[in-house]
Amino acid sequence: MTRRLSHRLRAAATAAMVVAALAACVAIPSHGPVAEGVVKINEPAPVTLLGYSPEQDATPVEIVQGFLNASAAGLSRETTADVATNFSVAREYLSGEVRTTWNPNEQVVVYPTASSPEVTELTESQVQVRVGVAARIDDRGIYEEGAPGSQQSLVFDLVRDSGGQWRISRLDNGVVLSEPNFGLVxxxxxxxxxxxxxxxxxxxxxxxxxxxxxxxxxxxxxxxxxxxxxxxxxxxxxxxxxxxxxxxxxxxxxxxxxxxxxxxxxxxxxxxxxxxxxxxxxxxxxxxxxxxxxxxxxLAWEPADLTRGSLTSESALEVVQGDTLMTFRHGELEPAQGVGPLTGLDVTSTARNEEGTVRVASGRDSLRRASSGGLGEELAAGEGLTAPSVDRLGWVWTAVAGPDGSVLTAVRADGTRQPVRADWLAGRTVHELRVARDGTRVAVLSTGTDGFELGVAGIVRDRDGAPQQLGEPLSVGATLTSASRVVWVDESTLGVLGKTAAATATTVYLAPLAGQTRPLPALEGIDALAGGKGERLLYVTTSNGDLYVRSGASWARTATGVRAPSFPG
CATH class of the missing domain: 3.30.300 (GMP Synthetase; Chain A, domain 3)
Known part of the structure; x- marks a missing residue:
């Protein structure tokens, strides 16, 4: 079976280099025949890092330093399925059976650009390497962002071989890479x-x-x-x-x-x-x-036609203006179809499914249905009620504070209630949760005695699609120290309103499920955010009622006098 796939755009940095190279060679033509442009842009060839064999009479420290370089270089070269025969140059630094048993693929430790490994000779035959940790990647490719100040210590034992040359006789599995080299290979x-x-x-x-x-x-x-x-x-x-x-x-x-x-x-x-x-x-x-x-x-069969996890570009932003739910489209506000006045509740957030058949609105301690007749029956209530999230199967998710931590609940529009078990949330207070479009993952902001956590967990459902429990979470946004809001920006990235230890004010961060958390431009007074399809459809509101959207390297104000922005989900 052969089937054409869509091409992805090149990375911005690569495109910039291409533009710079063209500008240095030719001027932009002002006349001449029309020609067909480039249809396909190939990805640059993989970069090969350089590693060298051990030098004669190298000291233990020099052996360890040479090994670090050679093992990093091994990741950029062709490798074999047999772990004992790849990284051949790096293995020249090893002695005895560790030459074949050392497993470089078990873990990659990535250290920050601004730091270098600190190599110390502990004894004549033992060397210690200390590195800051920007991230760790295990043998399955799972990425774990390092918390601020994280460090790892590696100890290398060395012995002299039959020729009197120092070689490493004991070491941890894995490879150490700088952030720039990690990005290359x-x-x-x-x-x-x-x-x-x-x-x-x-x-x-x-x-x-x-x-x-x-x-x-x-x-x-x-x-x-x-x-x-x-x-x-x-x-x-x-x-x-x-x-x-x-x-x-x-x-x-x-x-x-x-x-x-x-x-x-x-x-x-x-x-x-x-x-x-x-x-x-x-x-x-x-x-x-x-x-x-x-x-x-x-195999000659056509692939099944399945849906991806990001919202479609047709999904419109909604906001609350006074007691009216408004749709924001093409820079204009108009009353949302099928929803009456939201009177009788100081609405702080709204949520809906993509079809708009399930709509809810919540205040500080009450969650109610929303329909053409306005606000309907109460679906949940209690202290510490979180903003609702509606999954694609019509379940409305929220959390309520309890004596042993927050209690997760999913409820249908007909009032059917389903408690959702999450053992890892015992004793923790949930501040926000947001179900992904696929209905299979949920992002949860919580705090406990061990501090703040942003986790993404799998949702286990029964045969009828009712949520039963959450799996153990994947930790995301390790550099964040607090947060109050979370949304899905795309299928694998979260938008978080929070702070890091180095930040002086709350701002919006992009937190990939497998990558480094990074801040977006600062904007004073942000109190809520909504994520559509990609970073350019990320909206925020401020405490004075202004609505902003990502624009270039900043934010652009697009409306005033509104609150509670939301996309489906």
Missing amino acids: FRTATVYFLSADSSYLVPETRWFPVRNLATSLVRALIDGPSPWLRDAVRTAVPDGVRLDKLAVPVDEDGTAVVALSGAALGDTEERRLMLAQLEATLDVAQVNAVEVVAGGVP
Whole structure:
């Protein structure tokens, strides 16, 4: 089966270099025939870092320093499936059995650009390396952002070999990389699984070496989701399936050939679902088409047509003006269709599903239905009631303060109530929660005796789609020290209204599920935010009622006298 995939835009930095290079060579033409522009822009070739063999009579410190460089370089070179035979230059620094048992793929420790490893000779035969930690990436490509001030200490034991040369005899598995080098040899990519009802593609973002990226992605898909997501999703890749050739070659035309074997591939619908997962997962810059072969026979079925996790661009922003719910579209405010006056409640937030068939509004301690007749019956009440979130199956999520921490509740518009178990929230106060568009993941802001946490957890549902419990969370936004609001900016990025230890004021941060948290431009008085489709549809309101949208390197005011901005979700 061969199917064309959509191309992604190049990174802005690469585009800037191309523009600069063109400007240095030629002037912009003012006349001449019309010519066809560039149809395809290939991703730059992988960068190869340089590592060198040990020098004669090198000291223990020099051996360790040389090993750090050589092991970093090993990530940018072609590697084999046999962990004991790759990183050949780095292994020249090792002695005895550790030369074959050292596993460089177990972990990557990324240290900040502004710091360098601190190498100390503890004894004649022992060297310590201390590094700051910007991030850690495990052998599955799962990214963990380092908290401010995080450090890691690595100890290397050395012995002299038969030629009197120092070599490393004991060390931890893994590799140490600077942030710039990490950005050169690793790429972020998304592995797609299925929602429990097989209607949505659910993303899990991971990091892989640039070389053999397609192979890494398919292996990750075959291995299955990470523990935090495992109980909330399914996959159409059968147990026992493996790569037939241990690799996914990509030819000069950008066609990736995925050869599978080892298990029956199920019925036709399951095959179509698996093909959809493979196509979405291999939607990376260097792959233009995917050909899937099972048992030497090409799979001719069309992939299932599944929905991705970001909102559509047609989804409109809504705000509250006075007691009226308003739709903001094309720079204009107009009353929202199908919703009467929101009188009788000091509305602080509203929520709806994408179809607009489920609508709710909440105040400080009351959550009520909203319809053409205005506010309807109360769905939830209590101290510490959080702003509601409506999932795609029509469940309205909120949390209420209790004696042993906040209690998560999902309720349908007909009043059906479902408590949602989340053991990791015991004793914690939930300040905000937001369900992703796929209905499979939820972002939760909470505080407890151990401080603030932003976590994203998988939602486990029963056969009828009713939420039952949350899995253990994936920690996100490690540099944040507090936050009050969270939204989904896209399928793998959160927008958070919060602070870091180094910040003097609250502002909006982008917190990728697998990446570094970064602040957006400061704006005084932000009290709420709403996320649409991407960063450019991120809106905020201020305490004086102004509505702003992301614009260029700043914010642009687009309306006044409004509050409670919201997109579906």
